Amino acid sequence: MxxxxxxxxxxxxxxxxxxxxxxxxxxxxxxxxxxxxxxxxxxxxxxxQDDTELGRLMKDFHCKNAKDIHSEVLARRVYELKETQEGVDHMCREMDEIYNEGAKLGEERGRIQGIAEGLAAGEMKAKKETALTLAEKGMSASDIADIVKVSVKLVQEWLSGNMSLVK
Incomplete structure (x- = not known):
């Protein structure tokens, strides 16, 4: 390596x-x-940011204006990037690229989150349908909760919400 x-x-x-x-x-x-x-x-x-070579460099990194920077090389480059039209245009393009990459990542995360939420909702719907079917067969809310792996309270809510539809 x-x-x-x-x-x-x-x-x-x-x-x-x-x-x-x-x-x-x-x-x-x-x-x-x-x-x-x-x-x-x-x-x-x-x-x-003391008076050592490294301390002066760290102080330079914190400067907002090129004229305040001690390092000639760094001051020249900061001036080019921040105070010339070509440099500003270059930095704007770079920032746009960073922003666009971040937006793409955000969209992908959102898509993945949407898929996960959809899967979870589908799984919960299937559990509810199973619970209602088992209740129609006379099974207790407690046994249904054990089978579909949800709380007894949730099964009772499903059953009470569905009873008006059954009658």
Whole structure:
């Protein structure tokens, strides 16, 4: 596998040791040696904005205006993306794409939820029909509830709601 670094820049000190940065490697616990898969995780606490190189970078990440950013490279790119028409157009396209992907996910979740609700409603309808059929055969509400796996109270509601139709 190629060397990988996953960097989490967090709002606060999520690990709680009071450090600005944490480097996490993997170790084979039983023998106490490093696992050489070259996969690393780094947590950066962005609330630490001191006068170190990392602290200044975290401060830059919190700046809203390019002119307030210390890093020339970052300031130039922020200026391009936020303060030029080409950059603004680019960011608008990116945001539209993110929004559209989110909308598609929401529609899919809604469709799945609708299917699940439909299945649950169908299952409940089948249980009610079974309960009514068993009641017509003289079975008690308690026995029906055991068979269709619902509460006795629900079976009684079904039966009382249906009695006017039966008579």
């Amino acid at each position: 190629p060397e990988t670094h996953v960097i989490f820049i967090t709002r606060d000190d999520v690990l709680g040791y009071g450090l600005p940065i944490y480097h996490i490697g993997r170790k084979i616990e039983e023998v106490g040696t490093d696992f050489k898969d070259e996969a690393y995780i780094i947590y950066v606490n962005s609330s630490r």
